Each structure stands twice: as structure tokens, then as C-alpha cells.
Amino acid sequence: xxxxxxxxxNTRHICRSAKRAGYNVxxxxxxxxxxxxxxxxxxxxxxxDDPSPEKIRELMDxxxxxxxxxxxxxxxxxxxxxxxxxxxxxxxxxxxSDKLWLAEYLRKLDIPHPETYLIEDxxxxxxxxxxxxxxxxxxxxxxxxxxxxxxxxxxxxxxxxDFIVQEYIDGRTVSISLIASHGEARSIAASEQISFxxxxxxxxxxxxxxxxxxxxxxxxxxxxxxxxxSDLGLVGSNGVDFLIGRDGLVLLEVNPRFQGTLETVEEAxxxxxxxxxxxxxxxILPERQRARAFAGKAILFAAQDxxxxxxxxxxxxxxxxxxxxxxxxxxxxxxxxxRPLTTxxxxxxxxxxxxxxxxxxxxxxNNILNSCNSSSSTRVIRRFA
Numbered sequence: 001x002x003x004x005x006x007x008x009x010n011t012r013h014i015c016r017s018a019k020r021a022g023y024n025v026x027x028x029x030x031x032x033x034x035x036x037x038x039x040x041x042x043x044x045x046x047x048x049d050d051p052s053p054e055k056i057r058e059l060m061d062x063x064x065x066x067x068x069x070x071x072x073x074x075x076x077x078x079x080x081x082x083x084x085x086x087x088x089x090x091x092x093x094x095x096x097s098d099k100l101w102l103a104e105y106l107r108k109l110d111i112p113h114p115e116t117y118l119i120e121d122x123x124x125x126x127x128x129x130x131x132x133x134x135x136x137x138x139x140x141x142x143x144x145x146x147x148x149x150x151x152x153x154x155x156x157x158x159x160x161x162d163f164i165v166q167e168y169i170d171g172r173t174v175s176i177s178l179i180a181s182h183g184e185a186r187s188i189a190a191s192e193q194i195s196f197x198x199x200x201x202x203x204x205x206x207x208x209x210x211x212x213x214x215x216x217x218x219x220x221x222x223x224x225x226x227x228x229x230s231d232l233g234l235v236g237s238n239g240v241d242f243l244i245g246r247d248g249l250v251l252l253e254v255n256p257r258f259q260g261t262l263e264t265v266e267e268a269x270x271x272x273x274x275x276x277x278x279x280x281x282x283x284i285l286p287e288r289q290r291a292r293a294f295a296g297k298a299i300l301f302a303a304q305d306x307x308x309x310x311x312x313x314x315x316x317x318x319x320x321x322x323x324x325x326x327x328x329x330x331x332x333x334x335x336x337x338x339r340p341l342t343t344x345x346x347x348x349x350x351x352x353x354x355x356x357x358x359x360x361x362x363x364x365x366n367n368i369l370n371s372c373n374s375s376s377s378t379r380v381i382r383r384f385a
Contacts, residue, residue, distance in 0.1 A: 128167070189211050
């Protein structure tokens with residue numbers, strides 16, 4: 001096994017890990033950012049938001065590969081191929097990704113989980129508020145909606161199909177990254193999700209994380225995550241999200257796929273998650289390791305429509321080469337308001353150092369992307385590289 005084809009809407013993080021693991025890496029994806037072309041041995045871009053199976057198969061024919069990994073948005077696709085596919089079974093993925101199914105599953109295991117209902121089945125007059133409305137399937141938090149009253153729920157019922165509603169619990173979200181294989185699982189790291197108005201005005205969007213999380217309940221979260229992943233028969237790199245609230249913790253979601261925390265886990269622990277993912281399909285689980293540093297990433301969303309011209313793209317690419325950013329849009333790209341603009345990275349000895357650095361980089365980037373002069377990249381690199 002040497003030639004890996006990774007298919008997804010955004011594959012850069014998986015491609016980077018696979019390339020560092022020593023594989024020849026090819027990508028089929030939607031965005032086709034400049035840094036992906038720098039990382040992968042070959043890239044094909046589909047322009048459609050919802051590509052047809054025929055389109056994807058046509059692009060697959062452009063590469064020679066011996067293994068496939070399904071990335072974001074393609075985890076449940078039947079690719080009709082004879083080569084090994086290193087992912088959870090599509091039926092397992094679809095079942096576990098169904099938040100309504102997961103709620104009933106966790107209830108039977110007596111694992112704490114927010115009360116969950118299908119939005120069209122609820123009587124607004126019988127519920128306590130506030131509530132959180134979410135797509136029944138899907139991740140990222142962009143479409144999540146806080147419901148404060150029965151009137152707001154009535155409105156949401158008429159406009160949000162195939163949504164669930166959950167009791168709203170205020171707290172901190174922590175994700176356990178683990179490797180699973182043949183009814184066993186081993187936790188790798190705990191990461192704290194971050195969400196701040198200086199990254200996006202969307203309050204529940206996933207905007208990054210800091211690894212490791214060293215707060216309370218980590219051992220219990222790892223134990224529950226391993227129990228659930230093993231019982232579900234997951235394999236490879238997976239994640240389990242928890243919410244730590246005033247009354248303790250609840251298990252929020254199981255993510256049967258590569259997580260957004262991949263890069264910070266690798267940076268904080270000095271490991272390669274893609275290698276661990278591959279090994280798990282041969283029944284090999286990794287040894288536990290201690291974190292060597294704190295690592296953080298922050299996804300900066302466009303506060304307004306931003307046109308990525310040559311100067312801005314070149315500035316971001318220079319920052320990418322110094323390890324400051326990833327997801328570098330090509331010249332001539334219009335980044336619409338509330339779309340991910342770029343991803344920022346930081347490493348340090350403490351959580352505070354990492355978070356402060358991320359905020360400072362964000363402020364610099366916001367100023368530069370709204371002006372961009374010839375000294376911009378030099379200034380950023382000199383300060384943060």
C-alpha cells in the first residue's frame with residue numbers, strides 16, 4: 001500500500017498527515033486550495049456543490065492508486081471500487097451520524113445525553129426553554145439554532161426540516177480523539193473546542209480547538225468514548241464530543257471519521273494519526289503518549305465578502321510555508337460572508353499562550369485581508385513564524 005486517494009469536500013488536513021506518513025497522496029475535492037496542491041502528488045477539483053457519482057468516478061479514473069480514504073462529506077458514499085477503502089462501513093457511519101438514533105442508543109446504555117426529539121414531533125407548549133435545534137445529520141454547527149420560546153420553535157418547525165431539538169446545556173465542549181479496531185479503542189487526546197466572536201459571528205460554528213485539554217473529567221470521557229467506539233464497532237480515527245456543564249458532563253456526538261482536531265493532536269503529541277488510522281485496520285492500536293506542547297488552530301470566517309486577489313493569496317501562501325496558516329485560496333476566489341476564510345495555527349507551552357497568539361494572528365490577518373500591501377506577509381512572518 002503506497003498510493004492513497006482521498007476524496008472529500010476538504011481533504012487538506014488528511015492529505016497532509018498521509019503525506020507525512022510517507023505515502024503518495026492524491027486528492028479529489030471541492031476547494032482545491034493552493035496549499036493542497038503543494039502537499040498532494042495530484043489534485044482534481046470538482047466545482048459542483050453536490051457532485052454526481054458519475055463525476056466522481058470520472059475524476060477517480062485520472063489517478064493510479066491502491067487505497068481510498070473517504071473524507072468530509074463522502075464518508076457514506078458507495079464508490080463502487082475493488083480497492084480497499086479505509087473508513088468505517090457506510091451503514092455504520094449513517095447510523096452513528098443520525099443524532100436521533102444516537103440519542104436512543106445512549107439512553108439504552110444509560111450514558112448521559114441531552115434530551116433529544118425530532119423537531120416535527122414536538123409540541124412547543126410542552127417543552128422547557130431554551131432549546132438547541134440542529135440538523136439531524138451533519139457536523140460543523142453552522143446551522144445550529146438557539147430556540148428561546150415556543151413561538152420561535154413554531155417558526156423553526158415550518159422552516160427547518162429533518163432537524164432535531166435538544167435541551168440546551170451551557171458549558172465547554174471537549175472532543176476525545178481515539179483509534180478503534182475490531183471491538184477495541186484507545187484514546188489519544190482530549191481537545192477543547194473554541195468559539196469566539198473574533199473568529200465568526202455565527203455562535204455555534206466549529207471554529208477550532210486547543211490540544212490538550214487538561215481539565216476535569218478527562219479520564220471519564222476517555223473511558224466512555226472507548227466504550228462507545230468499541231461497542232459500535234468503529235475502526236480507524238474517530239472522535240467523541242462531550243459537553244461539560246454545571247451539573248457534570250454529557251456525551252454530545254460520536255464522529256465516525258477523521259476530526260478537525262487532527263492537526264493539533266499531531267502537533268501537541270508529535271504523532272501521525274494517519275499512520276495510526278492505517279494500522280488500526282490490521283488490528284494495531286497505538287500506545288498512549290504524553291503531550292509535548294499545547295497546539296491550537298482557529299478557523300477565521302469572512303466577516304464580509306472578500307475578494308482574494310494575487311497579493312492576498314501570495315501573502316497567505318508565504319504564511320502557509322512558515323506554518324502559520326493553511327487553507328490558502330487561489331487568486332480570483334470570492335470568499336462570501338460567513339464562509340471559512342483561512343485556518344490559523346499556534347504552538348506554545350501553555351493554553352493561554354496558544355490562545356493569545358491565535359487571537360493576535362487573527363487580528364493581523366483581518367487587517368491585512370482588508371487592505372493587503374506588499375509588506376504584509378513579511379510583517380506577519382517576522383512576528384509569528
